[in-house]
Amino acid sequence: xxxxxxxxxxxxxxxxxxxxxxxxxxxxxxxxxxxxxxxxxxxxxxxxxxxxxxxxxxxxxxxxxxxxxxxxxxxxxxxxxxxxxxxxxxxxxxxxxxxxxxxxxxxxxxxxx
Amino acid sequence: xxxxxxxxxxxxxxxxxxxxxxxxxxxxxxxxxxxxxxxxxxxxxxxxxxxxxxxxxxxxxxxxxxxxxxxxxxxxxxxxxxxxxxxxxxxxxxxxxxxxxxxxxxxxxxxxxxxx
Numbered sequence: 180x181x182x183x184x185x186x187x188x189x190x191x192x193x194x195x196x197x198x199x200x201x202x203x204x205x206x207x208x209x210x211x212x213x214x215x216x217x218x219x220x221x222x223x224x225x226x227x228x229x230x231x232x233x234x235x236x237x238x239x240x241x242x243x244x245x246x247x248x249x250x251x252x253x254x255x256x257x258x259x260x261x262x263x264x265x266x267x268x269x270x271x272x273x274x275x276x277x278x279x280x281x282x283x284x285x286x287x288x289x290x291x292x
Numbered sequence: 293x294x295x296x297x298x299x300x301x302x303x304x305x306x307x308x309x310x311x312x313x314x315x316x317x318x319x320x321x322x323x324x325x326x327x328x329x330x331x332x333x334x335x336x337x338x339x340x341x342x343x344x345x346x347x348x349x350x351x352x353x354x355x356x357x358x359x360x361x362x363x364x365x366x367x368x369x370x371x372x373x374x375x376x377x378x379x380x381x382x383x384x385x386x387x388x389x390x391x392x393x394x395x396x397x398x399x400x401x402x403x404x405x406x407x408x
């Protein structure tokens with residue numbers, strides 16, 4: 180069965196500093212990987228996804244993530260954060276071609292002015 | 293092009309009452325998913341439906357919960373005899389087809405259920 184681990188429940192970072200949000204997954208088959216962002220009292224918005232091909236995936240709002248199969252990781256990065264990036268970020272995985280998506284518990288990014 | 297719509301946005305029920313949550317997928321989408329988000333937790337998959345069919349309900353509690361996606365109209369998540377533990381945000385998502393890699397799930401704004 181697939182699972183996702185986000186070790187950091189909260190990450191405070193100063194504005195314009197870089198940030199990395201960690202995500203590790205476990206699965207017995209090939210996977211698709213996603214990062215979603217949730218702003219307060221809103222639904223989830225897809226930031227980026229890894230399906231195949233290049234292990235470095237670029238998404239919206241300047242975010243990118245790198246798929247590392249040997250370490251079963253899919254960490255999210257941004258070189259310079261903005262106040263508007265304050266939100267909760269969810270890593271997610273689905274196995275094969277099936278639509279069932281498993282989410283991590285989320286990481287709250289707090290950007291400090 | 294309207295996104296996924298959910299109503300009501302907020303729902304308050306007393307213990308023992310019924311809760312009905314509605315989800316209208318994006319235009320042209322025939323695949324609907326329901327997720328539950330408990331406080332301070334991630335989203336948990338509940339059920340995956342296509343028009344008139346339940347494809348996967350492995351995340352649904354065995355009792356009191358049911359879901360449908362009729363040929364016409366929105367998808368409905370129904371919770372009978374609600375208890376305080378049902379208080380959560382319920383999110384609906386829709387996709388164009390059932391292949392996760394090639395079709396993004398678009399999420400609605402959620403329904404926040406509070407059980408008194």
